[in-house]
Amino acid sequence: xARKPKTGPASDPELLIxxxxxxxxxxxxxxxGDVEAFAGVTLGPGTLYTAITRLVEKELIAPQAGAGRxxxxxxxxxxxxxxxxxxxxxxxxxxxxxxxxRPA
Amino acid sequence: xKKSIVNALLSFYPRGWRREYxxxxxxxxxxxxxxxxxxxxxxxxxxxxxxLVTEPSTILGLMLLPIAAYWLVHDQSIVSLQTxxxxxxxxxxCGLWTHLRYGGALSxxxxxxxxxxxxxxxxxxxxxxxxxxxxxxxxxxxxxxxIRVSDSSDLLRPIQTATCxxxxxxxxxxxxxxxxxxxxWGMLGGFLARWIAPGGxxxxxxx
Numbered sequence: 001x002a003r004k005p006k007t008g009p010a011s012d013p014e015l016l017i018x019x020x021x022x023x024x025x026x027x028x029x030x031x032x033g034d035v036e037a038f039a040g041v042t043l044g045p046g047t048l049y050t051a052i053t054r055l056v057e058k059e060l061i062a063p064q065a066g067a068g069r070x071x072x073x074x075x076x077x078x079x080x081x082x083x084x085x086x087x088x089x090x091x092x093x094x095x096x097x098x099x100x101x102r103p104a
Numbered sequence: 105x106k107k108s109i110v111n112a113l114l115s116f117y118p119r120g121w122r123r124e125y126x127x128x129x130x131x132x133x134x135x136x137x138x139x140x141x142x143x144x145x146x147x148x149x150x151x152x153x154x155x156l157v158t159e160p161s162t163i164l165g166l167m168l169l170p171i172a173a174y175w176l177v178h179d180q181s182i183v184s185l186q187t188x189x190x191x192x193x194x195x196x197x198c199g200l201w202t203h204l205r206y207g208g209a210l211s212x213x214x215x216x217x218x219x220x221x222x223x224x225x226x227x228x229x230x231x232x233x234x235x236x237x238x239x240x241x242x243x244x245x246x247x248x249x250x251i252r253v254s255d256s257s258d259l260l261r262p263i264q265t266a267t268c269x270x271x272x273x274x275x276x277x278x279x280x281x282x283x284x285x286x287x288x289w290g291m292l293g294g295f296l297a298r299w300i301a302p303g304g305x306x307x308x309x310x311x
Binding site for chain 1: 150
């Protein structure tokens with residue numbers, strides 16, 4: 001079983017939220033559940049909305065009109081590009097790091 | 105009961121932020137048990153949001169308030185804080201932080217320094233008011249007495265505390281005299297910020 005990341009880029013709330021929204025718009029509660037399911041990271045409500053605030057300010061995600069009190073958020077085009085760039089950079093580092101860890 | 109706790113927790117967030125995100129986070133908090141961890145998480149992030157929308161001069165001024173009050177009581181001196189190197193560092197830091205956050209003209213950093221001094225001067229002004237009303241009797245310690253006069257031998261020496269209690273009006277308006285220097289130190293901080301980060305200010309935050 002994979003270890004849950006506690007620090008580092010894989011536990012960055014902004015990256016986790018962007019990754020969650022890559023599969024479609026979600027409201028806050030759904031993002032929390034999704035992040036817990038795919039990354040094993042429990043985002044506190046305060047951390048979640050602090051990160052959402054920053055992402056909205058950076059225009060990487062945008063709120064949509066919702067029926068209830070919970071508004072869904074969707075990834076913007078800029079957010080999708082930024083997420084892809086970050087994940088590709090992480091993959092390059094991960095590939096090299098894992099290869100070097102392998103016994104010769 | 106739980107709703108009142110949630111409302112109390114959300115009151116730590118700035119009003120603009122609550123208007124934007126309050127109902128959503130309240131829904132989440134009401135739908136799960138309020139553990140100590142969740143309360144701490146919401147509180148710390150609320151304070152963080154508050155710091156983000158509060159002007160640096162207000163934050164640093166409020167930080168200096170208890171120090172100013174302590175020095176006033178401990179040293180019995182109305183000028184020891186304002187003439188300290190620590191105070192100058194706070195003023196430069198205030199100007200620097202203000203310019204990094206908002207950018208614009210250097211005079212904005214100068215005004216931030218003035219605002220910091222006004223806030224940090226509140227304990228001294230309060231002491232002046234209490235002295236005027238006869239509630240407080242502040243005696244300046246000899247080592248910190250800032251007024252010197254010549255005696256019969258024409259040598260300058262500090263006035264003895266017993267004969268030189270600071271005048272109530274003098275104490276009340278004493279913080280005013282540090283404002284020009286505060287403006288200059290704030291401007292210097294802004295100048296340093298312009299030199300450190302010529303790129304400009306951070307993006308605005310939700311008010």
